Amino acid sequence: MVVFTVTRRETVPFEGQKPGTSGLRKKVTVFKQPNYLHNFVQSTFNALPTDKVKGATLVVSGDGRYFSKDAVQIIIKMAAANGVRRVWVGQNSLLSTPAVSAVIRERVGADGSKATGAFILTASHNPGGPHEDFGIKYNMENGGPAPEAITDKIYANTKTLKEYFIAENLPDIDISVLSVSTFSGPEGPFDVDVFDSTTDYVKLMKSIFDFGSIQKLLSCPKFTFCYDALHGVAGIYAKHIFVEELGANESSLLNCTPKEDFGGGHPDPNLTYAKELVARMGLGKSSSQFEPPEFGAAADGDADRNMVLGKRFFVTPSDSVAIIAANAVEAIPYFASGLKGVARSMPTSAALDVVAKNLGLKFFEVPTGWKFFGNLMDAGLCSICGEESFGTGSDHIREKDGIWAVLAWLSILAFKNKDKLNEDKLVTVEDIVRKHWATYGRHYYTRYDYENVDAGAAKELMAHLVNLQSSLSEVNRIIKEIRSDVSDVVQADEFEYKDPVDGSVSKHQGIRYLFVDGSRLVFRLSGTGSEGATIRVYIEQYENDATKTGRDSQEALGPLVEVAIKLSKMKEFTGRSAPTVIT
Ligand code: G6P
């Protein structure tokens, strides 16, 4: 057996190693500085309770982006030196973020061991490659991201760190081969288990959904399907689940081989970045010349986000979670005994609220960030939740789950079509959405993103919007000058949330303008960018007259969009006359 020793290395702190809830995200060039990753990893070990390090089992893997392979070897050597008992690595260091959550919660090692945490190597939907982003985040024993108490501690540690520990003479592990390697160090044995990246996750999905009914739908020649992994880690799960388990044609998969640089693209599943899928689904120009698939979906780099499309039809993420919640009990075996409650993030449209009200479900509105859902789920208060930012999920894990969302939609389609597979026409994605609007009303919704804006200018714009809130009559006077056909603002504030489980209060979670007719304008600064600031403007209007729910969304929202841009003085503050991305 190979014996390793522990080396203590002196180091000095780096500035700016403050992890958000989605971890620490920086350019690869920043991460490649000597000791940069080491400092962060040691600061994390130092922030955890001793029993979650010494003798513990940890998962290390991610979306396979550039620098992951180096990072995995460094983390393994530091785990060994810090007294960790074993490290579980997905083959080729690939595990989607939801799969990591599933592995922490579900996987049991041959000797009965369970993981108590994970380092996830991802910058989610940010581009990858030598000049792009890398990221690392720590997830806890419940499978969810580390809470602020831990991330604050990690950050504090990064500012004072003087030393780290590393087993420099531990050989590099061949992570391309399934194997268990056993070593011996000063604190006893240390194992590295390279395991199959998809098995545990697929097993969990099979326990949630009725794969038989989805398989029948996929085998119906009238039902055509397309899945785009945008060269992220979702590809390996898509192959295993959609092709091997459910019998979809391999040609249904687009960009399903993970690449370190995501093929040079931006692995974010939205109408701007998922170009190939959008064109295939007939949402581009001149789409009348061909027959797009009935159903399309995409994922981001680490496969926790999803976009759902029908033939020539976009499903907003806000509608998606509402529709899943409305149909879950009937269509998804995991929810057969009912939903504990549902939740959405504040900027997400109120489509879910209407479903919750109609079905008599507990409902929660939380700040942006998946961790708020995790608390509710741990307390048994929430079964299904979602965000406008293309995140949808349930209490089967503690991360949002891109493949789960697709299986949820396939389950609903399978359920609605169970007696129709031999008929001329299937119930389509568009039929389901339009029927939902007819029943519950429609929340017209759009988001304008202004990316990489000067950080100072973005702050000023936000301060201007907060200042305006001191006089509603003044706000309404300005609005009437911009558009006389927009209703009055009845309430304006900064969203604040008191967690019903732990009582913690989160302030400054976005600026809200709420209108008499139920419309909303919300302004927020993104918490996930790695350069400059990104201003997000969320625009929403409710329509419950069933004869008016079929309008073009951008046209219906035109007046409110104009108000949002002029009220915020977007052009004056940022110099931008158009957003970078519209979803
Ligand atoms: C990550 C989190 C989500 C959150 C999103 C917000 O994806 O996991 O829970 O909704 O970031 O991103 P933003 O850029 O709007 O802060």
Ligand code: ZN
């Ligand atoms: Zn992601």
